[in-house]
Amino acid sequence: MAEKGSKTGLWIAVAVLAAMLAMSGLMNLGLLASLVSRTAKADTDYPVDEEPSYDEVWSYGYGETKVVRIALSGVIMRGRQQRLIGYEPDMVESILYQIRCATIDEEVKAILLEVDSPGGAVTPSDEIYAALKRFKRADEARVVMVFVRDLGASGAYYAAMAGDFIMAEPTAIVGSVGVIMQTLNMKGLADKVGLSSVTIASGENKDMLNPFEEVDPKHLAMMQELVDGMQDRFASIVETARGLESRKLLDGRVFSAGQAVEHNLIDGVGYFQDALDKLADLLDVEDLYLVRYSETMSFFDMLMASKAPSLPDFTAMDSPRFLYLWKP
Structure with missing residues (x-):
């Protein structure tokens, strides 16, 4: 019985090893293909x-x-x-x-x-x-x-x-x-599980919308201004193209x-x-x-x-x- 179990374990190990070798071969083949393909495409007489x-x-x-x-x-x-x-x-x-x-x-x-x-x-x-x-x-x-x-x-x-x-x-x-922009704020969850953010930034606005900090209304206002500008461009293009009043x-x-x-x-x-x-x-x-x-x-x-x-x-x-x- 022990001998049968050891043979089964051996075959499992062989199968795992074969799978790992096959995976390695595929990845190496992919890298080779990428290299050959890039070299071939570079050999042109016009800007592709x-x-x-x-x-x-x-x-x-x-x-x-x-x-x-x-x-x-x-x-x-x-x-x-x-x-x-x-x-x-x-x-x-x-x-x-x-x-x-x-x-x-x-x-x-x-x-x-x-x-x-x-x-x-x-x-x-x-x-x-x-x-x-x-x-x-x-x-x-x-x-x-x-x-x-x-x-x-x-x-x-x-x-x-x-x-x-x-x-x-x-x-x-x-x-x-x-226009839409979404992010997650995990401040409440972080407080419950004992996580804190350690951020080293060059300015007070560099770290805006850090998900582990309270949302700063000033930062929201900055983002809203950007969104409004993008929306204005979108609406202007539609208004002109479709002749809307x-x-x-x-x-x-x-x-x-x-x-x-x-x-x-x-x-x-x-x-x-x-x-x-x-x-x-x-x-x-x-x-x-x-x-x-x-x-x-x-x-x-x-x-x-x-x-x-x-x-x-x-x-x-x-x-x-x-x-x-x-x-x-």
């Missing part, structure tokens, strides 16, 4: 960030007027989520690269921005908006069509203000013009597609084909030629992008940040 290029996948239509489909999906946030092998791509950089690629391609006459997002960080939302405006400035005949599938709120709605026409599906939710409805509330049309926050309600028909009408053509961008990937790129398990997400522990985000 300034002049991004993609393979084009024929998506829809038989016309001659070229339109690029770009998806704005998920929370608008910079950063790449780490995996056991490699990283998830940075969604903001990907969108900006696609818009830039469309901008330098003189054949592209329109962008179809397909939105399904609750918004996200302030600056990335503004960057996407600015990139779409730049696309149109490169050729006055160009059009940006925004199609909201399920959700186009806050920062996503901000980016949509660069659109010449905004159409939402009948069940979509849009709006939420506003007041900001009464720009208080953070959301609207159904029907309500949004009624209040002139969007231009129409319909489905994907309706959006294409309207885009063709705006371009004054019979049919469109839609493409999607697809990045050429080497073996190592594909390995890095493989669906390996993600590492734990600790973003909830990040410092407070200002957000154009709908958080019901």
